[in-house]
Amino acid sequence: MLDPLVGLGPLRFGMSPPEVRAALGGAVAGVTQGREGDERWQRFSEEGVTAVYGPGPRLAAVAVHGMTGPMVRMGDVELIDRVPSQARADLLALADRQGAEARVNWSGDLEVAAWGVSMGATQEQVLSSEGYLQRGDRVRTDALFVASQLADDPYGTEPVIAWRDVRDESANPGAWPVRALEDRPSWGWIPLQSVGPLRFGMTPQLVVAALDGEAPSVRRGHFPWPVYGKSGQWYLTEDQFGGAGVTAHYWYEEGIPALGAVTVHGRTGPQLAFDGLDLIGRTVSEIDAALERRSENDEFGLIIGCGGDLGPDGLGMYVRAARAGDTVISEARFCAEEWEDHG
Structure with missing residues (x-):
């Protein structure tokens, strides 16, 4: 469950890197940016999450990967590994019921500052008949969840910029027209x-x-x-x-x-x-x-x-x-x- 601006699942914003690892059951980060005691972000591949740290270091954001991450729910809406348009419709309905403002983020997906949620999407990987992973033809939802100090502009604020800098990306208005x-x-x-x-x-x-x-x-x-x-x-x-x-x-x-x-x-x-x-x-x-x-x-x-x-x-x-x-x-x-x- 998402606890907006506070945390999700066992992870609480403000945790130290050792506390994050303990909350993930002693998980070992496959990739770490920054030296021990001054981590900037850590990717936990088996758990399907990336922890992004602010000063301290303290947990400031969590990215949940679409194909390998845990299922995350906001209210009665599942957020991860879904068809983006369907998740968008459900989130818009939930935001309307709660009186929360929804907007489009840099990738053309939904973002709700009141929840600290910025949605995204990743290309699916499917099993071939021979049993190996290959590229699929659809995308599935992933998401970035942030603490209150990042909620107004998740991808435009440190420390998220140090993890994924999208400032030079072409902003998508939320449409993907295809030339015939x-x-x-x-x-x-x-x-x-x-x-x-x-x-x-x-x-x-x-x-x-x-x-x-x-x-x-x-x-x-x-x-x-x-x-x-x-x-x-x-x-x-x-x-x-x-x-x-x-x-x-x-x-x-x-x-x-x-x-x-x-x-x-x-x-x-x-x-x-x-x-x-x-x-x-x-x-x-x-x-x-x-x-x-x-x-x-x-x-x-x-x-x-x-x-x-x-x-x-x-x-x-x-x-x-x-x-x-x-x-x-x-x-x-x-x-x-x-x-x-x-x-």
Whole structure:
């Protein structure tokens, strides 16, 4: 049960890391950020929760993972591992009965400050007929639960920012429109060389020109020494083009940004094909199965990206998943030969 702004299950906000471990039955954190006595966050993989600590350190927030975490209930509403639209409807009805204000958070999911609840979603993992986990085609709810001092802006407040910084993410208004397949232009691609009109090695100016002069709708980068703030050269890492439905990713060659990878967006991007297989805006499991069948026939080897993305070995292409409401659809990232993809 959730005790809003106080805790959930055996966890109480304000607990120390040893108290959190004891409350979880002596659980061992699989990942810890920060040194002992000054932990910033801890991921308990078997329990399916992440504990986020504020000064002290003291427990300030708990993230419950959608596929592996405990079931959490607010009133008579189950929050975890549900179809997002159904959970949203139930939570809106509960908020209305209690007179609590509900809003949309950065990911397009429901957030209620009075309860310290910020909902989210994660792609489901399903068992294959051979008994191993593989990507599914739906998303299931997860959630972040916070203490009172974080409730007004959970993802915009420390210490949550130190755990998951979403300030540079494109805010979702709560809708996931998908361009019809027949309305998408068709692009070709040459492995390790080009994607449609975009050639690896292009400068940002040439990328804009190749996209008919479209200005980036989102531009992301970083300074070299975050601890010193905005000092030194600003490094451009990616340009997102909403009209074209692609993101250009840059690396630096001799101090100049050069195109190293292109992500074609699943909901809005152009269509591309691999050996007759359309890659964009499709059912993810269908494409994964097709790639697996071809690899089993020794047509090519398969590689798995850091996010579980499948791709033909040696071609610098990964089939990714983009959320579309309660489901996911396929998108793809195309990379230059030396590009190291980190998700």
